[in-house]
Amino acid sequence: MTFIASRRTVIAGAAAATAALAAPAIFSPARAQELQPTPTMRGGANNYRPGAPIVERIGGGGFRMSGTVRRAGYGAPIEGARIQIWAHTTEAYESDPESHGATLTDATGAFQMDMPQIVPAFGQPHGHLAYDAEYAGGSFRTVFLRPVMSSASNTSLEAHFVLAEA
Amino acid sequence: MTRALAILAWGAVAIFVGVPVIVAALSPLHAYRSPSYVAASLTGVLGLGVLLIQPLLMTNWLAGVSLARLRRWHQRSGAVLVVLVAIHLGGLLIASPPDAIDALLLRSPTPFSVWGVTAMWALVLSALLVTLRRKMRLNPTTWSAIHNGLALVVVLGTVIHAIQIEGTMGTFSKWALCLAVLTASVAAVVRAQFRTFFRWKP
Numbered sequence: 001m002t003f004i005a006s007r008r009t010v011i012a013g014a015a016a017a018t019a020a021l022a023a024p025a026i027f028s029p030a031r032a033q034e035l036q037p038t039p040t041m042r043g044g045a046n047n048y049r050p051g052a053p054i055v056e057r058i059g060g061g062g063f064r065m066s067g068t069v070r071r072a073g074y075g076a077p078i079e080g081a082r083i084q085i086w087a088h089t090t091e092a093y094e095s096d097p098e099s100h101g102a103t104l105t106d107a108t109g110a111f112q113m114d115m116p117q118i119v120p121a122f123g124q125p126h127g128h129l130a131y132d133a134e135y136a137g138g139s140f141r142t143v144f145l146r147p148v149m150s151s152a153s154n155t156s157l158e159a160h161f162v163l164a165e166a
Numbered sequence: 167m168t169r170a171l172a173i174l175a176w177g178a179v180a181i182f183v184g185v186p187v188i189v190a191a192l193s194p195l196h197a198y199r200s201p202s203y204v205a206a207s208l209t210g211v212l213g214l215g216v217l218l219i220q221p222l223l224m225t226n227w228l229a230g231v232s233l234a235r236l237r238r239w240h241q242r243s244g245a246v247l248v249v250l251v252a253i254h255l256g257g258l259l260i261a262s263p264p265d266a267i268d269a270l271l272l273r274s275p276t277p278f279s280v281w282g283v284t285a286m287w288a289l290v291l292s293a294l295l296v297t298l299r300r301k302m303r304l305n306p307t308t309w310s311a312i313h314n315g316l317a318l319v320v321v322l323g324t325v326i327h328a329i330q331i332e333g334t335m336g337t338f339s340k341w342a343l344c345l346a347v348l349t350a351s352v353a354a355v356v357r358a359q360f361r362t363f364f365r366w367k368p
Contacts, residue, residue: 042275046264090198094262119198122258122265123276123331146275152332 037072037141037164044128044144047094051135052084055101059091061114064156065127068109071140072164077109082136083161085113086128088121094128102135118149118157125149129159133166141166172230179222182346183215186339193334199261206257207334213250214328216243217321217347221354241296248293251286278330285323292316314355321351 069081086100093099105111118125129145131138140163147159190211196204222228223240231239258266269279295302295313302309325344328335 042273043265043268044275046268047262088198093198093200119195120332121199122262123278123333125332 035070035072035075035162038143038145038160038162040142040144041146044146045130046128046146047086048084048128048130048132048144049086049097049100050132052086052097052100052102054082054103058085058101058113058115059089059098060116062155063089063115063117064112065115065129065159066110066112066156067129067159067161069105069111069131069161069163070109072162075162077105077107078138078140078163079105079107079109081105081109081111081131081138081140081161081163083111084130084132084135085115087115087118087126089116089118091116094121117155118152120152125152125154127157127159129161131161131163138163139166140164168229172228175228176230179219179228182343183218186335186343187211187215189336189339190334195334202257203261204257206254206261209250209254209257210328211335213247213254214324214343214347216247216250217324218343218350219243220247221317221321221351225354225357244293244296248289251289255286276330278327281323281330282327285320285327288316288319288323292320310358314358318351318355321347 065085065087067083069078069083070076071078082102082104084100084102086094088094089099091098101113101115103111103113118127126146126148129147131140131143133140133142143161143163145159145161147157149157187208191208193207196207199207220240220243223236223243226233228236255266258269265274268274269276269283272280272283274280292313295309295316299309304312325348328340329344
């Protein structure tokens with residue numbers, strides 16, 4: 001009896017595990033259709049400089065900020081979105097104009113910016129990114145991101161935008 | 167023998183406070199910071215150090231100095247702590263106004279800010295309690311219970327604040343100082359409370 005009961009438990013457990021593993025695969029197409037817009041992060045807009053110029057790179061480079069900009073819902077890439085990037089780096093403070101620069105996304109919705117090494121400021125090594133509707137020319141809502149590096153010695157950081165129609 | 171113990175006790179305190187302060191002062195991060203930010207960082211570290219000395223001054227564990235003198239030093243070092251926290255906050259407000267204001271309004275993205283601000287307000291209340299001691303005419307037992315309670319909030323808030331920050335302090339010396347601060351504070355408060363309630367005199 002004990003054996004049968006435990007076998008039942010094993011079979012039921014296996015079935016539940018299979019269902020749990022299969023469920024995301026079954027539901028993923030439906031979930032992709034409802035890709036949620038990225039909310040603005042707390043403190044994301046701190047030391048933002050509206051209309052910072054588009055630059056080839058910020059300062060001397062050596063650190064890579066990259067990411068993507070997609071449309072909420074189906075997740076279609078957004079080309080030509082203007083993203084401003086700034087951080088506290090080895091070359092300048094977060095509020096200094098030379099710490100800020102903007103770039104445009106390519107046809108795949110990707111952007112990247114070379115910038116000086118980010119160093120911890122206010123207790124965390126972090127960067128700032130903005131999609132500002134006023135300067136981006138698009139029809140999407142403004143979003144400010146403040147990604148944190150998992151280690152201060154990292155030489156790259158990623159941030160991804162999912163934008164909602166205004 | 168007493169002299170040797172005194173040297174040992176004061177030496178241990180000096181090492182627990184001195185090493186983290188030196189490590190923080192030598193941090194390469196200062197090279198990338200404005201003078202106001204450097205001042206804010208270092209006053210924060212020094213303030214954590216004062217939190218180790220402060221409870222010990224109210225016990226008889228640091229031999230070699232009379233209790234009355236230690237008590238006066240407790241008051242002075244309390245005043246020093248208030249000044250250090252004022253410079254810490256002022257420096258941060260100059261270094262990055264939006265980040266410091268976010269912290270004060272409890273809407274900062276960093277969890278340690280809330281702990282730091284909590285400790286700051288508990289320190290302000292404690293300072294008021296000390297300044298208005300005569301005017302309030304509280305029962306001494308009640309007064310010290312409130313003061314000790316606020317002191318523990320200051321200590322706990324500051325320790326969590328410091329541990330979570332990725333800044334100029336070295337990980338090992340920071341943990342050592344924080345654990346020493348927690349131990350000394352809890353022990354001193356337990357001693358003070360038990361002395362009042364049970365007339366127990368260790």
